[in-house]
Structures are given as C-alpha cells and as structure tokens.
Amino acid sequence: MVGQKLYILKLGGSLLTDKQKPESIRYEILTRITQEIINTKEKLILIHGGGSFGHPLAKKYKIFDGLDRKVVDQTLGLSRTHYAMNKFNSLIIKSFLDNNFPVLPIQTSSSFIQDSRQTFSQAINIIEATLDLDIMPILYGDILLSMDGSFSIISGDQIIFLLCRDLKNYKVSKVIFAMDVDGIYIKGKKNEKDHKLAEIIHKKELNDLELVKMDRKIDVTGGIEGKIKAIETILEFEIPIQLINGLKEGYIYNSLKNYSINCTTILP
C-alpha cells in the first residue's frame, strides 16, 4: 500500500529546553515553532526528545541500564522520569491547543514495549486513527518497559525508526530533525579547524564522512555519531532525511514545505 503522504518532525530536546537548567522550557522558541508547524497545514507526526526534563532524572537513576537493585529508589526514579516527560509534553500540547490546533499525545511508555532486544509499537492503529481525524499525534522520548521485568529509555530517534517501519496506511515522505545547529559539518580541505556544512549526503557516503566534532551543539546522547547511526536505520526504508536548524526562523516551515534552506539533506 502506498499510503497518504506524511512527514515526521523531531524537535530536539536542546532546541526547546535549556540543557543546563532542569525543567526549563524556551517558550519563545516553542511558540514560534508551534506557529510554523500550524501554518504549513501539512500532515505530520511530531516527536520530541527529553531535553532538560527527562535526561537528568534518567541519568540520576540509571534508567538506561535497566533494573538494578543497587540503585536506590530506582523504580521511583522511573516514575519520576516519565512524570517529567509528561510535564514537558503537556507544555508542548498546550502550546498547540492555545492556538486552537488539535493535537493528541501518544504516551510512548504505554504504546511501546521491549521483548528480547526488539522494541514493538502497539499503538500504530491509534496513531493512524489520530492522523485520519486530522489531529496531530505527538510522541516523545520516554521510559520503555520490557517483557523480561526490566526497562530502559526509548529515544525520539528510535520512535522514528519504529514508525517508519510499522506505519501501514501512511507513507513517510521525509524525516526532519530540527536541532540547534545547521546540520552535519565535515572537514574542509585546509586544516582541522576548517569545516563546512554537508549539504547533500548520499546514503553510501555516510560512513566515509570526515566529521567535525561539534557535539556541544548536537542534541542527542551519543553526539553526531549516534545521530548518524539513527539516520542509517531510517534510510533502510528509502526515506530522505533533513537535519535543519530549528533556531532559525522559518526553517521548520520551509522544510515541511520542501522549500530550499541551508541544511543537510541525506538521500537514501
């Protein structure tokens, strides 16, 4: 089935929050991005990361590493991590509702479960029913329970992979990562300090890139290498990807409209 055209837009946690300050949201950026998304009138699934809400707690209670009885109050920490993410998500939901735009959160931790190293999405039909009603589904990095009695974290990037894999009636035509940097930087010809933005990258070139480490500016745990790994899994589905700067006004709008912007496009 070909399915209806759909975008997936991921808002990096560092775009919407100040990673130095726990539970701090950058309202002016959120408000502008909300408006840009609404203005496009495009059909999309919105995903956001944990930013300064989920990450500090997930780290404190070692949620990434799974059940560990040596970590004091770890299951309480698991609860608190989800609670923080729900709080973050609610602020984003509110931003859309304040503009009379219908959105529905899909609680990731009640929709995805892990079973012997595989993660399964159990709410694909609900996400598609939401899209059918022209309501924008919003998912987010969250805790992930496991069938074997343990748990971990599911990142926004993993959610994107699972959606690209499992959506039935919709076909993802582009995945957009909105970050706080223009895209992927590679080494220039002169010296180490010389670098330039990679504008177009083909899938087969992805592993040979001479990356410039700008981890400070990259959103996700694992830095740019982690992001590239996530990108590779999505490219399996022959879906083009854009890495764009969400701090720059109009970039999210333009990317969702397929207008030209200064960014990195990765082609399958």
Add this chain to the structure above:
Amino acid sequence: MVGQKLYILKLGGSLLTDKQKPESIRYEILTRITQEIINTKEKLILIHGGGSFGHPLAKKYKIFDGLDRKVVDQTLGLSRTHYAMNKFNSLIIKSFLDNNFPVLPIQTSSSFIQDSRQTFSQAINIIEATLDLDIMPILYGDILLSMDGSFSIISGDQIIFLLCRDLKNYKVSKVIFAMDVDGIYIKGKKNEKDHKLAEIIHKKELNDLELVKMDRKIDVTGGIEGKIKAIETILEFEIPIQLINGLKEGYIYNSLKNYSINCTTILP
C-alpha cells in the same frame, strides 16, 4: 493461569472533584486517599473517572456521540477533553510521587481502541510489566478512538471490565468502587421515603432490587442503573465487587485490607 492476587480500585470523579466547578480537585480528600492506598501495601491498579475535568468538555463537544461534522471544532474538543483528563491524572500521579510512591499513568486513549463496537486493550502487557516492577498503574476515563474514523468516551467502568477480561498473569480478587455514598440503597418495607443500604447482594438478585434513586450522589453518567449494568459485566468473571464511601476515613484502606466496613458487597 491462576495468577497473582490483585485489586482494582476505582475512584469516582465526584469523589475527587467538585462537579459544580470545572477542573476543581478536592486536595484534602486526594491526599488522604493517597495515604490510605500507600499504607495498605497491596498490589492494585488504580482507575479514576473524569469528574469536573473531562465531563464538561466531553459534553460540550458531544464526544460520546462520535464524529459529527456539525459540531464546531469537535476534534479540537476531543483534544481538549484528553488534555483535561491528563491534567487531572497528573495531579493524582503527583500526589503519589510526593509521597515517594512509584506510579505510572497508562494513557487510556493510547492503549485502547474500538473496532466495530468491540473495545480492545492493547497495553495489557505494559500494565502487567508495571505491576511486576511494583509500580502502581493508574488508568482513567478518556477519549476512545475508533478504527472506523470516529471516537467516543471510555469510562473508568469500561476499563475495569476490559482489565478483568484481559489480564493474563494477574487475577483480580476484588473490584472496589469508591464513591461519595455508602453503596446501593434499596427500598425499605414501610414507604417510598424509607430506604436502607443493601449490605450483601447476590448476582441473581441484582435485577430485582427495589432501587432508591439517589442519582445526585452517584458518580457515573447513567446513575445507579448505569453502575449496576457495569457491575453485571464484571460479575461475569466471578469477581466480587464492593461499593464503598471514599469520603469516610479509613474505608478505602479497610476495603483493600478486607476488613469489615459499612458498604455494599456484591457477590458473583
């Protein structure tokens, strides 16, 4: 499979909120009930209704009746109804976290879907994984999407029925409805105004009860008749049910501990 013993406790919306005032929570009652539940150290699933959070919006936008293009901004109303329920749920979650007690909300609208008049629970394994970790799952009345492009409301009572039907590794040993009244009142022998609390009702007597209408005091849409219908569906699974007054101190604790209280017990 016999499974581990488990209670289901439903907190009526009118117990925790003031139905006359939108989005009003009765904090002193919530705080006391939170403590009673924690003190029991019993394993349970907590369910709550919509109270003054979900009901007014669901009514305003005719969510019960499904998709109707004549209702202005109905999908926005659907979003707002869920948002209000999430807000209510978050206050309950916070009440437990403030007492360092691990809880996890299970977003009902991302865990249940309707398909040609049947409602399916898709997150039973996640609910059981939560219980396995000794984290108390909390579900709530919410919007319900449908595979046919429409929607409605799923009540706390329906959730209970579906859980009793679908739980695999846990066996529900009792369902407790905490309301703002002592239980079911039946007619006394003298006259219409004479009434008494039915202490024990057997399943087969349920349809012959000479009910006293005290709808004002009964929580759920449909009044006491609606509640009795819900009770009948749960009795199918041979699970005893208690209707208790959550306003009375210690009643929830005593019911979860199987201590004697002044209430209505319905036996399968």
